Amino acid sequence: MQDIHGKSRARLEETLAALGAWIAAILVLGVFGWILGDLLWHGWPSLSWEFVFDAPRDAGRAGGIGPILVSTALLLGICLAVALPIGFGAALCLAELAARAAWPTRLIRRSLDILAGMPSILFGLFGNAVFCVILGFGFSLLSGGLTLACMVLPLVIRSADEALRSVPAQYRLSAAALGLSRGATLWHLIVPAALPGVLVGFTLAVGRALAETAALIFTSGYVDRLPHSLLDSGRALSVHIFDLAMNVPGGDAHAYASALVLVTMLLAINLVASRLGSRWSLCRMSSI
Numbered sequence: 682m683q684d685i686h687g688k689s690r691a692r693l694e695e696t697l698a699a700l701g702a703w704i705a706a707i708l709v710l711g712v713f714g715w716i717l718g719d720l721l722w723h724g725w726p727s728l729s730w731e732f733v734f735d736a737p738r739d740a741g742r743a744g745g746i747g748p749i750l751v752s753t754a755l756l757l758g759i760c761l762a763v764a765l766p767i768g769f770g771a772a773l774c775l776a777e778l779a780a781r782a783a784w785p786t787r788l789i790r791r792s793l794d795i796l797a798g799m800p801s802i803l804f805g806l807f808g809n810a811v812f813c814v815i816l817g818f819g820f821s822l823l824s825g826g827l828t829l830a831c832m833v834l835p836l837v838i839r840s841a842d843e844a845l846r847s848v849p850a851q852y853r854l855s856a857a858a859l860g861l862s863r864g865a866t867l868w869h870l871i872v873p874a875a876l877p878g879v880l881v882g883f884t885l886a887v888g889r890a891l892a893e894t895a896a897l898i899f900t901s902g903y904v905d906r907l908p909h910s911l912l913d914s915g916r917a918l919s920v921h922i923f924d925l926a927m928n929v930p931g932g933d934a935h936a937y938a939s940a941l942v943l944v945t946m947l948l949a950i951n952l953v954a955s956r957l958g959s960r961w962s963l964c965r966m967s968s969i
Contacts, residue, residue, distance in 0.1 A: 724937030732938060737905050741925045741932050746939055748907040752915030759826025760890045768837030776845035797835035804832040805896035823911040825901025832896055833886040844878025884954040888947055894919045918943050
């Protein structure tokens, strides 16, 4: 009798946990749907191919966002070109080469967690002081991209570190028993197994970089013309949305349309990363 009562209580707890999870998921989807619906309602009438490719006119009230998208792509490219190799290399050192229980390793991980949660405006002030003033890059795409790289580095390192540490220890032990070197074990076993988790960190880093405003105001500037080099100033799409919504009377329609383009870019990047991770997992399963 007591055993039946215990099983009933366990089933009730599982049902309540599943119900809570479904409610949370529905609430998140509802909020996202409300935001997306609001953007579609206000931004769709202004959205067109001319809007995507034309240059802004009349402080953004007319024209499009062509140069803005170019500046955004260059900023994101600089950010990822710097942050991904450095971040993944640092994660490999933390997860595979450093002593996991040593206090310097724990201190580094705790410091990265603190840096990942710092307000972005602090990174903007840091980037302005270091890249714009000390290194002499001025308000430029290079300064903005390097600042974004500094901002997303903790996120990239910690996500890749957790993905590498989550690979079962049996992989390493089996490779050692077969006589594989540490390098071969890393590149042929550990890294491929951790790749889906690394892609999650990459997606989060791209999302934070694309949506950043405060750090770029202090580093890449406000100029909305087409940049001719990385040392030219450029306006990111998030900064353009902020400027239209806050500083330009009558710019709400184009602000909504620009926000809709930004959300579409984020959704597309998430979808591509998810598909790549799923395809990679299927390829690995079929090759085993």
